[in-house]
Amino acid sequence: MDPILLAVQTLNGLQLGVLLFLVAAGLTLVFGIMDFINLAHGVQYMIGAYFAATFTAVTGSFLLGAALALPAAVLVGVALERVVFRHFYGRDHLDQVLATFGVIFFLTELVRVIWGPTPLSFPVPAWASHSVTLFGGATYPAYRLFIIGGGLAVAAGLYALVARTRFGMLVRAGASNPRMLQALGTDIKRLFLLVFALGAMLAGFAGLMAGPILSVEPSMGDNLLILAFVVIVIGGLGSIQGAFLGALLVGLVDTLGRSFLTDAVKLVLPASAAVDVGPALSSMLIYVLMAAVLIVSPTGLLPAKGATR
Amino acid sequence: MSADTLSAPPRAVRFRGALLPLALFALLAVVPFVAGALGQPFYVSLFTRIMIFAVAALALDLVLGYGGMVSLGHAAYMGVGAYAIGILSFHGVDSGWLQWPLGIGAAALAALVIGALSLRTRGVYFIMITLAFAQMLYYTANALSTYGGDDGMTLWGRSSFSGLVKLSDARTFYWIVFAVLALSYLGLRRVVASKFGRVLRGCKENERRMAAIGYNTALYKLAAFVLSGALAGLSGVLLANHTEFVSPAYMSWVRSGDLIVMVVIGGLGTLHGPIAGAVLVLVLEEVLSKLTQHWWLIFGPLIVLTVWRAKGGVVRLFGGRA
Amino acid sequence: MTLLLVERLAKSFGAVAATRDLSLDVAEGSIHAVIGPNGAGKTTLVAQLAGELRPDAGHVLFDGRDVTRLPVHRRVRLGLARSFQISNTLLSFSLLENVALAVQARHGHSFRFWADASRDGRINAEALAVLQTVGLADRRDRLASEVSHGERRLLEIAIALATGPKMLLLDEPMAGVGPEEGQRMVEMLRTLRGRVTILLIEHDMDAVFRLADRITVLVYGRAIATGTPDEIRADAAVREAYLGEEDDELVA
Numbered sequence: 001m002d003p004i005l006l007a008v009q010t011l012n013g014l015q016l017g018v019l020l021f022l023v024a025a026g027l028t029l030v031f032g033i034m035d036f037i038n039l040a041h042g043v044q045y046m047i048g049a050y051f052a053a054t055f056t057a058v059t060g061s062f063l064l065g066a067a068l069a070l071p072a073a074v075l076v077g078v079a080l081e082r083v084v085f086r087h088f089y090g091r092d093h094l095d096q097v098l099a100t101f102g103v104i105f106f107l108t109e110l111v112r113v114i115w116g117p118t119p120l121s122f123p124v125p126a127w128a129s130h131s132v133t134l135f136g137g138a139t140y141p142a143y144r145l146f147i148i149g150g151g152l153a154v155a156a157g158l159y160a161l162v163a164r165t166r167f168g169m170l171v172r173a174g175a176s177n178p179r180m181l182q183a184l185g186t187d188i189k190r191l192f193l194l195v196f197a198l199g200a201m202l203a204g205f206a207g208l209m210a211g212p213i214l215s216v217e218p219s220m221g222d223n224l225l226i227l228a229f230v231v232i233v234i235g236g237l238g239s240i241q242g243a244f245l246g247a248l249l250v251g252l253v254d255t256l257g258r259s260f261l262t263d264a265v266k267l268v269l270p271a272s273a274a275v276d277v278g279p280a281l282s283s284m285l286i287y288v289l290m291a292a293v294l295i296v297s298p299t300g301l302l303p304a305k306g307a308t309r
Numbered sequence: 310m311s312a313d314t315l316s317a318p319p320r321a322v323r324f325r326g327a328l329l330p331l332a333l334f335a336l337l338a339v340v341p342f343v344a345g346a347l348g349q350p351f352y353v354s355l356f357t358r359i360m361i362f363a364v365a366a367l368a369l370d371l372v373l374g375y376g377g378m379v380s381l382g383h384a385a386y387m388g389v390g391a392y393a394i395g396i397l398s399f400h401g402v403d404s405g406w407l408q409w410p411l412g413i414g415a416a417a418l419a420a421l422v423i424g425a426l427s428l429r430t431r432g433v434y435f436i437m438i439t440l441a442f443a444q445m446l447y448y449t450a451n452a453l454s455t456y457g458g459d460d461g462m463t464l465w466g467r468s469s470f471s472g473l474v475k476l477s478d479a480r481t482f483y484w485i486v487f488a489v490l491a492l493s494y495l496g497l498r499r500v501v502a503s504k505f506g507r508v509l510r511g512c513k514e515n516e517r518r519m520a521a522i523g524y525n526t527a528l529y530k531l532a533a534f535v536l537s538g539a540l541a542g543l544s545g546v547l548l549a550n551h552t553e554f555v556s557p558a559y560m561s562w563v564r565s566g567d568l569i570v571m572v573v574i575g576g577l578g579t580l581h582g583p584i585a586g587a588v589l590v591l592v593l594e595e596v597l598s599k600l601t602q603h604w605w606l607i608f609g610p611l612i613v614l615t616v617w618r619a620k621g622g623v624v625r626l627f628g629g630r631a
Numbered sequence: 632m633t634l635l636l637v638e639r640l641a642k643s644f645g646a647v648a649a650t651r652d653l654s655l656d657v658a659e660g661s662i663h664a665v666i667g668p669n670g671a672g673k674t675t676l677v678a679q680l681a682g683e684l685r686p687d688a689g690h691v692l693f694d695g696r697d698v699t700r701l702p703v704h705r706r707v708r709l710g711l712a713r714s715f716q717i718s719n720t721l722l723s724f725s726l727l728e729n730v731a732l733a734v735q736a737r738h739g740h741s742f743r744f745w746a747d748a749s750r751d752g753r754i755n756a757e758a759l760a761v762l763q764t765v766g767l768a769d770r771r772d773r774l775a776s777e778v779s780h781g782e783r784r785l786l787e788i789a790i791a792l793a794t795g796p797k798m799l800l801l802d803e804p805m806a807g808v809g810p811e812e813g814q815r816m817v818e819m820l821r822t823l824r825g826r827v828t829i830l831l832i833e834h835d836m837d838a839v840f841r842l843a844d845r846i847t848v849l850v851y852g853r854a855i856a857t858g859t860p861d862e863i864r865a866d867a868a869v870r871e872a873y874l875g876e877e878d879d880e881l882v883a
Contacts, residue, residue: 098616101566106609226444229437279452287445298429504743518719523707523736
């Protein structure tokens, strides 16, 4: 195994993991506190990327575009919460699935109407378009390092928010025992809206960071949403630490699996078969990981304390 | 009144409850004749497709409406059934006697493995896990470059049944799908009223209580899940034969969501509901997509409003009984 | 002869010990009550005996068999059935069907996919007989959601009885029941004496002292005393634990 390739792929895995964490963190908080399943979370990520691409094109600056895209993404999230989602708190999960599905259909089509069905061009900002030389002569795109750094910084900030502030205390209390919030006399509606806005911001942030390296298109959220589900199942519902651990695991296993598994399969099977079996197996790898976690610990590796769901 | 007829509903109620299903099947039975009279063979194909999805929606209703399990990955079992036909056809096996049981069996096996893992959890977890495993099958199909990868592949032709019936004839195929739907409907009516069905309904309403009277609830739920997967597999077998094409899109999560929409809009936990739902959703798609290419803008909010306001599905509007 | 033997049971939730070194034996055919102030760990005890919670340490022996690690449904099959403190019936099912499901469970597996379950005469007849025992036969076709709270409490017991138990774990059967319906419940339980062993978890001291052969007092997860009603009344430690709010009840 080429050590340089391994290093590069590990960084790629880390970068995917960081993006997954940003999406999964919002999802898991909303699940944990409101017992609400929001399938449209992936669409919110996608819209973040569209906003950033558009505002960057208009202002000519990635940072300015990002600064405008972030509040816009939060605004969409808050509008969704006010208009649709709040009516479905406390309803069956089935109703929530359907309602958020309807929102996905609507928003995806709306994006198609506004921006067209073809992927949007969203270039990597000039100040990060070079490659950085790492140890041992390996080179790595600076922008991807920027994603890793930015994501980790947000993760640290989020951890501080949840672990240190009164808002975080309420969030933790709500995730382990939703009824306790009422007992504490919290303004539930406001807390829900805040948590939702926070989730929308994290998803929007992930979208605007991912935009330049992925293709900005209406279906870009689907894939990430389902990976985020896998992250949450592995990490444990309602827990930020769990989402972080799960996201890094999924990011690394998926990326490393895709780059090395086909070669590994070639050692066992003839090359002609390995071409089919390798990719099929590597795309299954994270789900096998999820199945293994389910068998060992159905509530995930680091569930929110006291959570029973 | 003797003890053995205690719980049977009065005859008048049973009759009224049978009206809507009868009307639905009567509608489906006249489609080929109307299409022939209008010179519109397209309707035969549209309603064949509708009935195929109705079978899948029935399958989903068994776990969703009667077992209370929100499976967000049922398109995957349809896809497995379809791919079994596609792969066998690719390798020159076109005998339906072999294709159909293998397609159904493969889907049942997938449902057994996925169900056994997913049923270790409940609630939001169950939804996420059924979706995730369905997505795994979707990506696996995408990775099978021999069988067309993400483009899918065209079949050599429909299944052959030793020359007994010609599936290639659109009308013959229509009646075969009609028969499969009718038998699935009648069969499931027996199943949900049977001892097994009663246990399943009990698990939906209160699983803790069912365990406390001695039922291994996970086992009964798993059996329902496998039965449902097998029936969804059968609908996939029909779909592959209908389109003479298989592709990963059959397993996409939007397809799984569509199936849930059909069941819920039609009427959860009634067996004619999913059939009505399949007719309604697919006809609506047809009509709306003629109106505008951006029909999702209408359909999406329509779903939200239906779920928000009209609990119980359209069959309840006709006063139909479960 | 001992039917249920609990040996040195322990269960903690984090730093809170809900059950501590608890031992208990229930003689076959007796009515054995467990009482204790709020937070004494009664609910946790029931959950461990029924199999919903796994103890951290200790054993539960039922009918000579170690059932400590058996799941709920296996214990029921061995003859250890329970009722719930908060009525836990199938609300959209008729009373008869609620009981018939329990009878059906006793008749072996339910992987019967074809015949109409509601027309099984043998099961319906047995279910009806159980409803008669608790005095609900005339309500058999009502849905569980339609009957009164007191009737639902009786249905709880009927469902547990229909599993054919050697022993009933009754978790506060009198909870939320008015004096008249409470009287009906006490009468009904009295008719069960000798036919089935009962472990009665109850708040209603009056009912406990009228029904129980033996009483165990639970305080902070520990059994501080076990004895006949008279012995318990006279026990100094019990009086201490109950001093104040519930002292009057004990004396009465």
